[in-house]
Amino acid sequence: xxxxxxxxxxxxxxxxxxxxxxxxxxxxxxxxxxxxxxxxxxxxxxxxxxxxxxxxxxxxxxxxxxxxxxxxxxxxxxxxxxxxxxxxxxxxxxxxxxxxxxxxxxxxxxxxxxxxxxxxxxxxxxxxxxxxxxxxxxxxxxxxxxxxxxxxxxxxxxxxxxxxxx
Numbered sequence: 001x002x003x004x005x006x007x008x009x010x011x012x013x014x015x016x017x018x019x020x021x022x023x024x025x026x027x028x029x030x031x032x033x034x035x036x037x038x039x040x041x042x043x044x045x046x047x048x049x050x051x052x053x054x055x056x057x058x059x060x061x062x063x064x065x066x067x068x069x070x071x072x073x074x075x076x077x078x079x080x081x082x083x084x085x086x087x088x089x090x091x092x093x094x095x096x097x098x099x100x101x102x103x104x105x106x107x108x109x110x111x112x113x114x115x116x117x118x119x120x121x122x123x124x125x126x127x128x129x130x131x132x133x134x135x136x137x138x139x140x141x142x143x144x145x146x147x148x149x150x151x152x153x154x155x156x157x158x159x160x161x162x163x164x165x166x
Contacts, residue, residue: 011082013075014161017090020075021154024068025147031061032143055113062105069098072153086160093153100146108139 044050073094080087112135 011079013078014157016075017072017079017157018154020068020071021150021157024065024072025150025154027061027064028143028147028150032140051113055109058104058109058112062101062109065101066105069094069101073098083160090153090156090160093149093156097146097149097153100142100149103142104139108135108142111135112139 039050044053073091076087076090076094079090112132115129115131115135
């Protein structure tokens with residue numbers, strides 16, 4: 001009876017990659033499909049404190065994403081010790097995911113926070129700048145790309161871990 005190499009006691013790195021990716025993609029979908037639309041439809045984007053709340057929320061989430069990307073990249077690099085010729089597509093996918101997270105954390109989120117912060121503290125309602133809609137579009141395009149790359153990496157990792165039949 002052949003068992004997939006994913007569950008062999010000597011190599012837990014594929015399992016680490018798979019579990020981390022499932023956690024990361026699940027958290028991303030919860031934030032993008034439930035939390036953000038709920039806040040938007042609840043009218044929170046028009047309140048004065050939303051920019052600070054959004055920056056704080058995305059700052060925390062982006063740093064959690066950095067940890068997930070680092071764990072995935074470390075796991076894939078550890079797998080190169082056992083299968084150096086087969087791991088390069090995974091490293092390219094993980095590097096792309098890491099690049100997207102760096103764009104979020106150090107460029108897009110600060111720019112969105114800067115664009116939406118109102119310096120008029122007496123104002124009750126804020127007006128969403130036109131630039132913010134463009135930034136939201138870029139953010140969700142990167143989110144879609146991140147989910148597709150993450151699913152591709154998850155598929156590739158499971159394909160790599162399945163027993164060879166040839």
